[in-house]
Amino acid sequence: MKDRSKDLLSVEMTDKQFIVFEGGEGAGKTSAIAALAATLKAAGHDVLLTREPGGTPEGLALRALLLAADAPPWDKHAELLLITAARIQHVKRIIEPALRAGKTVLCDRFIASTLAYQGAGRGIPTELIRDLHRRLVGNIQPDLTILLDIDPIIGLARSARRLHSARLDEGRFEALDLAFHAQVRSAFLAIAAATPSVVIDASRPLPDVHTAVTTQVLAWLTA
Ligand code: TMP
Numbered sequence: 001m002k003d004r005s006k007d008l009l010s011v012e013m014t015d016k017q018f019i020v021f022e023g024g025e026g027a028g029k030t031s032a033i034a035a036l037a038a039t040l041k042a043a044g045h046d047v048l049l050t051r052e053p054g055g056t057p058e059g060l061a062l063r064a065l066l067l068a069a070d071a072p073p074w075d076k077h078a079e080l081l082l083i084t085a086a087r088i089q090h091v092k093r094i095i096e097p098a099l100r101a102g103k104t105v106l107c108d109r110f111i112a113s114t115l116a117y118q119g120a121g122r123g124i125p126t127e128l129i130r131d132l133h134r135r136l137v138g139n140i141q142p143d144l145t146i147l148l149d150i151d152p153i154i155g156l157a158r159s160a161r162r163l164h165s166a167r168l169d170e171g172r173f174e175a176l177d178l179a180f181h182a183q184v185r186s187a188f189l190a191i192a193a194a195t196p197s198v199v200i201d202a203s204r205p206l207p208d209v210h211t212a213v214t215t216q217v218l219a220w221l222t223a
Pocket of ligand 1: 118
């Protein structure tokens with residue numbers, strides 16, 4: 001985790017602890033992250049599996065406010081502030097303590113999602129998003145990002161099936177048009193090219209995706 005603030009320094013922390021999964025709708029992050037968690041636990045890692053928005057009770061409440069299909073029409077800046085509020089709570093209360101305790105933290109979405117959805121998708125300048133992050137969240141960045149890349153036409157179809165079968169009322173972003181999701185995808189790819197990341201083709205069958213994720217992360221951990 002680069003740029004971690006000084007007060008977090010601890011002998012137990014390394015720069016191979018904070019792994020973030022990113023990707024558009026229906027990329028299969030949830031099952032891939034669970035598969036990686038199982039592998040790392042079996043290899044003796046103390047793993048914390050968490051997600052955004054969510055990861056704390058207050059984050060879950062904000063998640064419901066943000067993602068319900070009939071959620072209010074949030075102003076884009078209000079949306080950014082709610083996501084940032086959830087992230088501040090998540091980082092301060094859950095992620096930083098876990099990293100200080102030497103855990104491997106696997107997080108489903110983080111700042112790249114905000115840059116992709118609220119930045120590229122909604123049109124908020126990325127400097128504002130990065131500045132809010134630096135000033136309020138504390139400049140924490142993933143040590144490694146796994147980007148599960150998928151064509152939004154395939155991903156949105158998968159996501160619609162999942163939301164329907166799990167009866168999840170979380171479809172507000174899925175309901176946005178294909179152009180929005182295409183911009184999100186391009187932004188994720190650009191961020192991955194500029195940060196420590198692995199890009200995995202998530203259109204392949206799930207077992208292949210899981211194998212690719214596990215192989216890449218184990219290689220990175222031992223490099
Ligand atoms: P997911 O948990 O299925 O990935 O869904 C989370 C949704 O929240 C997804 O549509 C993307 C959206 N989101 C943002 O728009 N910005 C963010 O910073 C985060 C973390 C999520």
